[in-house]
Amino acid sequence: MKAVTYTAFGPAADVLNVQEIEARPPAPGEVTVDLAYSGVNPSDVKARAGARPGVTKPPFPVVVPHSDGSGIISAVGDGVDNSRIGQRVWIWNGQWQRAFGTAATQITLPAEQVVDLPDPVSLQTGAILGIPGLTASHTVFSGGEIEGQTLLIHGGAGTVGFLAVQLAKWGGARVISTASPRNFDRVKDAGADIVLDYNTPDLPEQIIAANNSQLVNRIVDVEFGQNVEIDTAVVAENGRINAFGSAQEMSPTLPFYPLMFKSVTLEMVLVYLLTSEVRAAAALRLNKALVANALHCPIQGVYSLEDCALAHQAVEAGKRSGAILIETI
Known part of the structure; x- marks a missing residue:
């Protein structure tokens, strides 16, 4: 061959x-x-x-x-x-x-x-569908169904983020995403309800305001190290942060007590090591979304x-x- x-x-x-x-x-x-x-x-x-x-x-x-x-x-x-x-x-x-x-x-x-x-x-x-698709599917749905919840997806213009926005909307969530202003239209076309500039200095306040003054249920994060303080500020009690990247800051300082006293679940996602059962669920969701024409x-x-x-x-x-x-x- x-x-x-x-x-x-x-x-x-x-x-x-x-x-x-x-x-x-x-x-x-x-x-x-x-x-x-x-x-x-x-x-x-x-x-x-x-x-x-x-x-x-x-x-x-x-x-x-x-x-x-x-x-x-x-x-x-x-x-x-x-x-x-x-x-x-x-x-x-x-x-x-x-x-x-x-x-x-x-x-x-x-x-x-x-x-x-x-x-x-x-x-x-x-x-x-292998790395980007399974990463998007798992990070969006890890923790259960999302219908009626609000998801914050950092980096909605990236390969994984773009798929995650679409899957979150297909799953019935309200989606707030961050991106560069040049990519706002792209992320909105993917289905995001609100798109915010990830470089804005008052991003936590803008996220909360965009969610009707409520904290968000789940966060999908491509740059956890850079965003950990933002995530901590905006995640709701019993919320969830699914991080699949942290290239810009590989050794972040974790605000343990603020996260603990919200009882936040933090999952570090390495798609290569998903268990057979978890991977099968993520793959099934991808195929269902594709058949429903909900995933481009x-x-x-x-x-x-x-x-x-x-x-x-x-x-x-x-x-x-x-x-x-x-x-x-």
Whole structure:
């Protein structure tokens, strides 16, 4: 099979190569997927660059990058129903703790890591559902149903935030989101009831005012370290903060007593480590929202396997309006 590989950390143009590698048939409990698209996420780019603290070399001699993807099951191992052959699927954790990810024409992995893709949904959309989709679904619904509640979603213009706003509205919540003023229309189009400038100095007061002088029930946060004081000020008693990022401040000071005396639940979300039961619930919600036409997954660019380095550079550049995909067919 043809695959993008790297054997050392470094700039994308220097270390990513396309080569033929041997395909592996499915073992018991596994499936082989003929890939159509591979999603490129910030975590994939950071892993290739060697940006993770304390990691000095790739974990495997040869790495095929990327965790997310979509395609069609072409073979199954013992213990997997033959009826799965021919199914359109989306993939999660393709390269998590494994050498070979989705930047290839094929991938073989445990059957539970491929999810049926509803017929109305494109394979391009399917390649977005692994990391950003599951993160959005889990952070919005972790803790139970949200109908009638108010959610604050920080960074509603980002890849996860944009999906989270849509899912929260689909779930029946009132949504307040933060964003840069240049992205206000984008976040409003996603369904946010109120969009506020995340740089405004009186943001906590504006959030509370936007919620009819009430505190908010739940918070989805992409920059927990920067926002912890804001979150503490605006979260309601027995509220919940689901944080999936803190790149700007990795060692925040936690206002323990103010949070404790509101009995706030704080969840640090790492989508790679969701339990099977929790992940299945998040995946089911994604598929239901897609079938209901309640979830739009924008795509900024689609690249060839040979242009994978350009795709990585597009993710590194930031300020994207949609996902970056590799066409693997």
